[in-house]
Amino acid sequence: MNDNLHQLRCFGCGARISGAEARPDFRCALCGDLFEVEYPGWGQPGGNDRPNAGALKWLWRERRSSSETLDHSGVWRFRELLPILESYGNAVTLFEGNTPLYPLTRASKALGIEKLFAKHQGMNPTGSFKDTGMTAALSVAKERGFEWVACASTGNTSAAMAAYAARAGLRSLVLIPDGKIAWGKLSQAMDYGAVTCQLKADFDGCLSLLTEIVNLAPIYLLNSVNPYRLEGQKTPAFEIAEAFDWTVPDHVIVPGGNLGNSSALGKGFRELRNLGLVTRMPRISVIQAEGANPLARSFRDNHGTALEPVEAHTRATAIRIGNPASWRKAARVIQDTDGWCLDVTEAEIAIAKAELGTEGLGCEPASAVTLAGLKKLRERGDVSPGESVVLLLTGHTLKDADYTIGFHRGTLLEEAEKAGLEGKIESLRRNAVAVDATPAAVLAALKGSLG
Numbered sequence: 202m203n204d205n206l207h208q209l210r211c212f213g214c215g216a217r218i219s220g221a222e223a224r225p226d227f228r229c230a231l232c233g234d235l236f237e238v239e240y241p242g243w244g245q246p247g248g249n250d251r252p253n254a255g256a257l258k259w260l261w262r263e264r265r266s267s268s269e270t271l272d273h274s275g276v277w278r279f280r281e282l283l284p285i286l287e288s289y290g291n292a293v294t295l296f297e298g299n300t301p302l303y304p305l306t307r308a309s310k311a312l313g314i315e316k317l318f319a320k321h322q323g324m325n326p327t328g329s330f331k332d333t334g335m336t337a338a339l340s341v342a343k344e345r346g347f348e349w350v351a352c353a354s355t356g357n358t359s360a361a362m363a364a365y366a367a368r369a370g371l372r373s374l375v376l377i378p379d380g381k382i383a384w385g386k387l388s389q390a391m392d393y394g395a396v397t398c399q400l401k402a403d404f405d406g407c408l409s410l411l412t413e414i415v416n417l418a419p420i421y422l423l424n425s426v427n428p429y430r431l432e433g434q435k436t437p438a439f440e441i442a443e444a445f446d447w448t449v450p451d452h453v454i455v456p457g458g459n460l461g462n463s464s465a466l467g468k469g470f471r472e473l474r475n476l477g478l479v480t481r482m483p484r485i486s487v488i489q490a491e492g493a494n495p496l497a498r499s500f501r502d503n504h505g506t507a508l509e510p511v512e513a514h515t516r517a518t519a520i521r522i523g524n525p526a527s528w529r530k531a532a533r534v535i536q537d538t539d540g541w542c543l544d545v546t547e548a549e550i551a552i553a554k555a556e557l558g559t560e561g562l563g564c565e566p567a568s569a570v571t572l573a574g575l576k577k578l579r580e581r582g583d584v585s586p587g588e589s590v591v592l593l594l595t596g597h598t599l600k601d602a603d604y605t606i607g608f609h610r611g612t613l614l615e616e617a618e619k620a621g622l623e624g625k626i627e628s629l630r631r632n633a634v635a636v637d638a639t640p641a642a643v644l645a646a647l648k649g650s651l652g
């Protein structure tokens with residue numbers, strides 16, 4: 202680890218320690234809060250280690266056509282802004298990042314927002330945004346000589362961790378809530394060779410158990426309480442700013458679960474602004490599922506100053522989290538950027554996911570909360586037609602095919618959940634139909650689909 206260039210600063214009490222001094226659970230020994238990576242040399246304009254904004258923009262673009270292995274990664278392409286490794290030879294990459302930014306045409310028309318985009322982080326190597334964080338933190342684990350890495354997960358973190366660990370030749374341990382994760386994700390952890398334990402606990406229970414375990418054995422914790430995860434996960438902010446030619450969109454909307462991702466994006470945009478690569482930060486809003494909405498409640502009740510954990514229930518299992526570890530960091534991002542934190546219902550999530558599907562963009566249910574949230578913000582008049590908006594789609598649609606099939610077969614939602622939205626839901630459902638193997642039967646089905 203490059204302890205010369207970075208240090209860890211406690212988000213709660215401001216205590217500073219070196220990377221080597223971090224406890225296995227990444228909690229501050231003084232106040233118990235989480236750390237953020239900071240780079241002291243960036244402090245002063247003209248300071249020795251302060252990156253040169255113009256040179257970086259040029260260098261990062263050049264790297265897109267470079268033949269160097271590390272330059273193929275959309276995370277390490279920006280390595281000057283995450284100097285956390287002693288040697289880049291230790292970087293473990295699956296060529297993550299560099300994900301597409303798609304213009305949304307139908308949603309844009311429906312909402313009257315001309316400049317509406319989806320940044321599809323589900324197009325990463327293991328199908329979720331977790332890869333960008335994993336390449337960073339797992340590389341640190343490798344550099345520090347760990348043989349075992351571990352995470353608690355609702356599925357995607359475990360898939361990413363297992364893949365990167367396999368790539369690096371490390372062993373991995375996964376704790377997941379029994380019966381509450383999508384099969385696609387579980388299958389990945391198995392295939393990449395993780396020791397996978399299904400616990401009779403929810404995600405929050407898995408994470409607190411793992412915290413005890415890493416204090417007992419030399420296992421490197423790779424949940425987003427690990428501040429190096431967030432260093433990788435801040436890079437989509439750089440990609441977005443680059444795609445907007447170093448202006449930033451007016452508004453970025455992110456799903457919220459354990460709240461590491463919103464914290465990371467906020468950090469990314471903040472650093473770009475502080476280093477003079479962009480002149481302002483976008484508004485950053487976080488959307489949660491109604492049944493797993495501790496931060497949305499907190500913003501409703503006390504503008505994000507205190508958080509009451511909830512017992513989480515949602516079919517968007519990726520964000521089925523009631524006691525988010527990084528809530529303070531995420532709350533600060535929302536407050537600093539004048540963003541919002543809202544929740545959306547199960548039916549609103551299912552509809553938004555199907556609507557994205559009609560644009561040829563699949564995503565997992567947790568990602569679709571962003572479009573559902575934008576619709577609410579637009580209805581409330583909090584987003585105006587002239588604003589540019591980027592939705593962060595966090596996971597690939599094939600992660601949770603059961604959900605999609607349930608929606609189209611009409612078995613996903615309860616009657617009460619659909620109330621008032623039946624017409625909308627029916628217009629989006631496209632169930633497969635059983636027909637005789639004759640041209641006439643297929644053509645009849647075709648006719649039937651035209652209404």
Ligand code: F0G
Pocket residue numbers: 329331353354355356357358359425456457458459460461462463519520565567568595596
């Ligand atoms: N979207 C997807 C697809 C996710 O997998 C997650 C989190 C989130 C959004 C929320 O991100 O936790 O940083 O606020 N999944 C974790 C996991 C918890 O274990 O895979 P967050």
